[in-house]
Amino acid sequence: MPRELFQKTAIRGVRKNAERWQATCYAAQKEQSRNYSTLSGLPVKPLYTPVDVEHLDYMRDLGFPGEEPFIRGAHPTMYRGRTWTQRQLAGFGPPEETNKRYKFLLGQGATGINGVFDYPTLRGYDSTDPDARADAGKGGVSIDTIEDMRALFDGIPIDKVSTSLVTCQPICNITVQSMYFANAKARGIPLEALTGTSQNDFLMETAITVAPGVLPPEASFKLSCDGIEYCAKYAPRWNPISFAGYNYRESGCTAVQEVVFTMANAIACAEEMIRRGYDIDSFAPRLSFFFSSHSDFFEEIAKYRAARRLWAKVMKSRFGAKNPRSLILRFHVQTAGVSLTAQQPLNNVARVSYQVLSAVLGGAQSIHADAYDEALCVPTELSSLTALRTQQILQHETRVTHTVDPLGGSYFLESLTFDLEEKMESLLGEIDRVGGIVKATDKGWIHREIADAAYAFQRTVESGEQLIVGVNCFQIEDEVLPIALFDVPETLAIQEAKIVRIKKERDAAGVDKALSDIARACEQGKNLMDVIVDAVPARMTEGEITGVLKRHYGTWNPPLF
Amino acid sequence: MSRKTRILIARLGLDAHWRGSIVVARALRDAGMEVIYLGNQNPETIAKSALEEDVDVVGLSTLSGNHMILAPEVVRLLREKGAGDMTVVLGGTIPPDDIPKLKAEGIAEIFGPGTALAKIIQFVSAKAL
Numbered sequence: 001m002p003r004e005l006f007q008k009t010a011i012r013g014v015r016k017n018a019e020r021w022q023a024t025c026y027a028a029q030k031e032q033s034r035n036y037s038t039l040s041g042l043p044v045k046p047l048y049t050p051v052d053v054e055h056l057d058y059m060r061d062l063g064f065p066g067e068e069p070f071i072r073g074a075h076p077t078m079y080r081g082r083t084w085t086q087r088q089l090a091g092f093g094p095p096e097e098t099n100k101r102y103k104f105l106l107g108q109g110a111t112g113i114n115g116v117f118d119y120p121t122l123r124g125y126d127s128t129d130p131d132a133r134a135d136a137g138k139g140g141v142s143i144d145t146i147e148d149m150r151a152l153f154d155g156i157p158i159d160k161v162s163t164s165l166v167t168c169q170p171i172c173n174i175t176v177q178s179m180y181f182a183n184a185k186a187r188g189i190p191l192e193a194l195t196g197t198s199q200n201d202f203l204m205e206t207a208i209t210v211a212p213g214v215l216p217p218e219a220s221f222k223l224s225c226d227g228i229e230y231c232a233k234y235a236p237r238w239n240p241i242s243f244a245g246y247n248y249r250e251s252g253c254t255a256v257q258e259v260v261f262t263m264a265n266a267i268a269c270a271e272e273m274i275r276r277g278y279d280i281d282s283f284a285p286r287l288s289f290f291f292s293s294h295s296d297f298f299e300e301i302a303k304y305r306a307a308r309r310l311w312a313k314v315m316k317s318r319f320g321a322k323n324p325r326s327l328i329l330r331f332h333v334q335t336a337g338v339s340l341t342a343q344q345p346l347n348n349v350a351r352v353s354y355q356v357l358s359a360v361l362g363g364a365q366s367i368h369a370d371a372y373d374e375a376l377c378v379p380t381e382l383s384s385l386t387a388l389r390t391q392q393i394l395q396h397e398t399r400v401t402h403t404v405d406p407l408g409g410s411y412f413l414e415s416l417t418f419d420l421e422e423k424m425e426s427l428l429g430e431i432d433r434v435g436g437i438v439k440a441t442d443k444g445w446i447h448r449e450i451a452d453a454a455y456a457f458q459r460t461v462e463s464g465e466q467l468i469v470g471v472n473c474f475q476i477e478d479e480v481l482p483i484a485l486f487d488v489p490e491t492l493a494i495q496e497a498k499i500v501r502i503k504k505e506r507d508a509a510g511v512d513k514a515l516s517d518i519a520r521a522c523e524q525g526k527n528l529m530d531v532i533v534d535a536v537p538a539r540m541t542e543g544e545i546t547g548v549l550k551r552h553y554g555t556w557n558p559p560l561f
Numbered sequence: 562m563s564r565k566t567r568i569l570i571a572r573l574g575l576d577a578h579w580r581g582s583i584v585v586a587r588a589l590r591d592a593g594m595e596v597i598y599l600g601n602q603n604p605e606t607i608a609k610s611a612l613e614e615d616v617d618v619v620g621l622s623t624l625s626g627n628h629m630i631l632a633p634e635v636v637r638l639l640r641e642k643g644a645g646d647m648t649v650v651l652g653g654t655i656p657p658d659d660i661p662k663l664k665a666e667g668i669a670e671i672f673g674p675g676t677a678l679a680k681i682i683q684f685v686s687a688k689a690l
Contacts, residue, residue, distance in 0.1 A: 455584050
């Protein structure tokens with residue numbers, strides 16, 4: 001029997017009065033808009049009362065932080081026990097340059113590293129590849145061999161600082177994470193001591209940041225699971241995957257799609273790991289999530305809370321997980337890059353502040369705040385410092401961290417959390433019917449869903465239904481840019497010189513043998529990270545390894561719309 | 562009746578962002594144009610396809626920062642192939658300082674973040690007349 005929070009007679013009284021208030025008091029006034037809804041299109045009422053949460057059974061539906069259903073928080077103490085990790089994304093140019101930025105941010109109080117890689121590295125190309133040369137060092141740091149990995153983390157205590165490797169695509173992760181692990185071993189740090197996260201999300205390769213000639217979904221998914229399996233065996237404190245809902249959202253997903261696509265992905269990974277003979281509780285506590293914090297303040301808070309409750313449900317009902325840690329959804333947040341404007345860029349500081357606040361009120365474990373110049377360039381030292389300070393001000397000055405889940409119990413928030421969760425469950429059922437996330441990707445179903453949502457949103461901006469300050473209202477004519485932009489340092493020449501030198505110095509026979517070991521492991525369907533971690537010290541390039549993988553698995557052209 | 566305006570849309574190099582190019586492609590299609598969407602391509606393939614498809618306008622998209630190298634390369638290749646009169650436009654994250662340089666290299670217009678779709682549609686229709 002559910003034990004509801006409110007007495008039936010009290011609810012009847014509220015309902016009657018709410019109806020009276022709506023019909024007389026409220027209806028006598030004018031509204032500014034005809035359409036009040038969340039950013040993802042859920043209707044929003046003028047007022048929420050106990051009637052909207054009358055079905056709530058506190059212990060069943062909300063409970064306590066650190067206990068099922070985890071809606072009020074992943075951990076009992078939340079920020080009273082441990083502040084979220086302040087993990088500012090950084091990466092550009094050659095590794096030696098990014099190393100300086102990491103040290104700068106750590107010196108300024110950042111508590112984790114968040115390393116982003118350039119386009120060639122993410123796609124598995126060497127900087128010198130004819131198709132990659134124009135993108136070397138762009139949007140992230142360039143990594144070609146293990147020497148670059150050594151330079152990237154030179155002088156950084158990777159046994160103490162946790163590192164997030166934004167190795168979006170599995171084709172990148174299988175090599176780059178292997179280089180990170182092999183470099184740790186060479187520094188005498190056992191893998192058991194490493195803490196951090198790899199992104200390693202097959203949807204990133206096949207649906208979100210698509211390009212012609214990527215690995216087919218099944219192959220990309222296999223590599224992703226190889227990383228999960230490797231860490232389950234050797235690196236128990238490493239999160240081997242971070243389902244990149246953030247990027248799904250950036251591509252155009254709604255809040256509901258963002259959460260559901262990550263969960264469908266996680267479900268597929270869990271099924272595959274079980275097929276490989278692992279017990280759910282041996283790897284599930286290390287599956288981690290990555291969400292966006294977009295501009296709809298309450299919807300985002302409700303989204304994180306709904307996702308936590310849904311995950312606990314999924315892990316229990318679908319997989320029979322018993323370890324309480326398997327039920328806990330832990331997530332990193334990045335504020336929505338897509339919400340930033342190139343116009344009046346300092347306004348972005350205000351946007352990002354609200355977005356970080358909603359992530360904290362939603363119980364994030366780790367946060368990157370966007371820099372104000374990200375719609376224009378890679379962040380400068382000043383803009384990334386301001387973003388870090390935005391987090392520190394929230395942490396130390398606002399006192400929002402003093403109690404756990406401070407908005408829990410809000411009639412509106414709890415009601416919205418339930419509405420979102422209901423929509424999420426129904427979309428998850430739809431993906432089940434399509435045949436799961438890998439099939440849904442192969443068929444182009446995911447691509448279509450996202451493109452439709454992106455276009456629908458843009459039309460609301462175009463019509464003026466969605467206002468964006470500085471873009472379709474409050475514009476400044478002939479605005480003079482008030483900030484200095486970042487110039488990416490010279491990269492290609494430096495990386496090219498390194499590759500040429502390394503190819504001369506290295507033991508060619510050793511490289512050939514290591515590459516044929518990888519090819520053989522492909523043939524035999526073995527775990528490739530097992531082989532690649534041992535192979536990369538021979539200093540083969542990322543592109544050489546990718547070449548082996550693409551020859552074996554073939555390539556796939558995602559559907560274009 | 563005159564033929565539909567034809568535009569080719571491609572993303573430059575290894576840039577990973579498809580949202581802008583897809584949204585613009587759909588808006589142009591909904592405005593009655595014939596859109597050929599290539600996804601990521603190198604300049605050589607873009608120029609070759611533009612000629613084969615006999616388009617009025619080539620729309621390039623990039624947010625990665627590769628625009629100063631690859632966008633002018635598309636213009637150069639089109640000129641080399643005798644299609645120097647084809648209009649080439651560019652959308653994406655383009656720092657303001659680069660805009661005059663790109664225009665000097667033959668890019669007809671640059672559409673930065675936040676550009677209204679209506680403005681792009683209007684520009685492309687006018688070029689195709």
